[in-house]
Amino acid sequence: MKILVALKQVPDTETKIKLSADGRSIDPTDVKWITSPYDEYALEEALRLKESKGAEVTVVSLGGDSVKDVLRNALALGADHAVLLKSDASDPLAIASALAAFAKDKGFDLIMAGNKGIGGDNASVGPMIAELLGIAQANVVVKLEIGEGTFRAEREIEGGTEMVEGSLPAVITAQKGLNEPRYASLKGIMGAKKKTIEELDGAAPAGVTSVLNMVMPPARPEGRKLMGDAAQQAADLFSALKDEAKIF
Amino acid sequence: MILVFCELKDGKLRKPSAEALSEGRRLADASGSKVGALFVGASTAGAADATKYGADVILTCEAAHLASYSSDAFATAIADAVKSKSATVLLGGATAMGKDALPRVAARLGAGYSGDVTGLSMVEGKLQALRPVYAGKAFATTSFSSEVQVATTRPNVFEAVEKPGAGVMESLPAPAGDFKAIVKEILAKGTGKPDLTEANVIVSGGRGMKNGENFAILEELADALGGVVGASRAAVDAGWGLSHGMQVGQTGKVVSPTLYIACGISGAIQHLAGMSGSKYIVAINKDPEAPIFKLASYGIVGDLFEVVPELTKAAKALGIGAHH
Known part of the structure; x- marks a missing residue:
């Protein structure tokens, strides 16, 4: 079996976002970059299939030289091949097209990715690849079984x-709950340093x-603290929700 | 035409579909266009509901083999409808089905796609979408250069406005039944409660809950308020037996309820990103310096194990849940 796992490099989820001077992107200064957490579930599932059924796992990512970190990490975890598609594409359909063009005619049985990258949050690249290749899809997957030429x-x-x-x-796009991703072993990390990352034109x-344009979220109106004992706080909260917020 | 992919549940128009339809009506009025509501399935009884929310035309694509959802068959039905009606804008609710089918349709049509949008406008005949990125840490305005423009609307953000349309019924031919993938079984939890993404009231617990059993007090409060229970990543990852589906945050569900009650949640950046779209936020925490208080409309510094039962008591005394 041949499995392709698409990986995206994203800002760590604990990163505070700041905007760039161009007003259309985030400021990359001080950002810690990681593999998108949902992609980690996809990679882990591919590695487990490799262990249980025998599979060749290729990882691919789109971007510049910096995304090699993500690919190198995947090699350390157990991926067999890594490919960097050099591209500055940011539109989901353009990204899906580049990934589909790479995957086409290479005989992959499974193409896996996170159900969304954290960043653009469109959750669209997976289903777009499926459509462009004319193959089946299942998104936001929490459990996967592979049969003879079939999946559940x-x-x-x-x-x-x-x-x-x-x-x-x-x-197949992965959701949290699919598995518990492993950590790289020292042996894996050392071995990954010797492996090559193939570089291709993303086209x-x-x-x-x-x-x-990109803007920060609107500031929330100033809140207030409710005083007194628990019963008093509860009473004050519901009168505030009723009279000020007009919820109930 | 602005075409809206609509979903039925138990023969009724789903709320996220009514919201998308209302937004389609508003955009059509602003740009002098017509609104079509598209229904796909084995039975489209109930599709006439779309008239209430402004559909000029109700398109039904009905066939026995469409009883279960199939991404490729539904994508074909939707893409064919876009082509046959020469629609330039395709909308749908950002539901499990909408988010699965519409990107596939967009790829087939070479169309731009924006998911989970919170605002839409027509500028010089083209769609522009406002949407949260980085789970709401920032907002981006997206423009489209493709002829067809596709977007899914985030549930609970757009108002479902009753504004009757002409509602002329028209049936469309169904796609063939050779599916690459199909839903075989729905494994519902059967609680009858709304999903976190559609809930009006969410009571959420964090590390301060101390264990999974203690979430029972949040269930009681949520029941009293007609809401559902969520959890922070710290709570879900703590091994307390909470389901991953309960997680609110950047690596969980991004929610926008009217009322979000955060209990024992300190307010990690990735959690705040997932719930900062809530209209009113109540925070209950022992630590007066917890970052969650910066977002809270109402902050309660105190022991949640004392405060939450008092809230449940007060809610029951007021008979609040009955209004939902």
Whole structure:
């Protein structure tokens, strides 16, 4: 079995976002960059399939030289091959097109990624790749079983989950709960230093969306503290919610 | 035409669909366009509901083999409807189904896509979308250069406004039944409660809850308020047996309820990102310096194990849950 895992480099979730002077992007100064947490679940699932069924795992990421950190980390965790698609694309369809063009005709049975990158938060690259390759998809997956040319994926929906069955090849996007990602071993880290990261031209088509501007969220109105004992605080809260917020 | 992909549940229009439809109506009025509501399934009984929220045309794509959701079959039905009606804008609620199908449709049509938007406008005949990025740590305005423009609207943000349209019914041919993937079974929790992303009231617990059993007091308060229970990442990752689906934050659900009550949550940046879109925030925490108080409309410094039961008592005395 051949598995492709798409990885995205994103700011750490504990990062405070500041805006760039161009007013259309975030200021990368002081940002700690990590592999998108949802992509880690995708990679872990691919590595577990490699261990249980035998698979060749290729990781791919789009961007500049800095995303090599993400690829190197994946090699340390156990990925077999790493590919950097050189590109500055930011539109989801352009990114999906570059990834689909890379994956096409390479015989991947599974293409995995996080259900969303944390950043753009469009949650669209996975299903777009599936469409561009004309293959099945299951998104926001919390449980995955692979059969002979088939898959069963439990995916999160409102108030529960649903079981999706389909044929391989397929795009599967991971949700928290799918597995518990491993940490890299020292041996893995040392071994990854010797592996090469293949660099290719990302060749993404022109984007069809662009960010016109970015702003910080509106400041929240000043709040206030409620005093007294618990019973008093409870009474004050509900009168405030009723009279000021007019909720109840 | 502005086409809105609509979902039915138990023969009724789902609220996120009514919200998307109302926003479609508003955009159509602003740009002199028509609104079409599209329904796909084995039965589209109840589709006439769309008239109430401004649909000029109600398009139904009905076939027995569409009883269960299939991403590729539904994407085909939706993309075909866009083409046959020459729609330039396609909207849908940012629901589990909408977020699964609409990016696929966008890729088929070579269309730009914006997910989970919180604001829309038409500028010189083209859609512009305001949307939270980095889970709400910033907001971006996205413009489209493609002929067709696709967006999903975040539940609980757009108002469902009753504004009757003409509601002319029209049926469309259904796509063939050769699916690459299909839903075989719904494994519902069966609580009958709304999802966190659609809830009006959320009572959320963090590390300060000390263990999973203590979440029972949050359940009682949530029940009294007609709300649902959420949790911080610290609580979900603590091994207390809480489900991952309860997690609110940048690596969980991004929520926008009317009322968010944070109990024993200090307010890590990634948690604040996921709930700062709430209209009113109540924070209960022992530590007066907890970052959560910076966002709180009402702050209660105190022991949540004393305060929460008092809130439940007060809510029950006022009969608040009955209004929901």
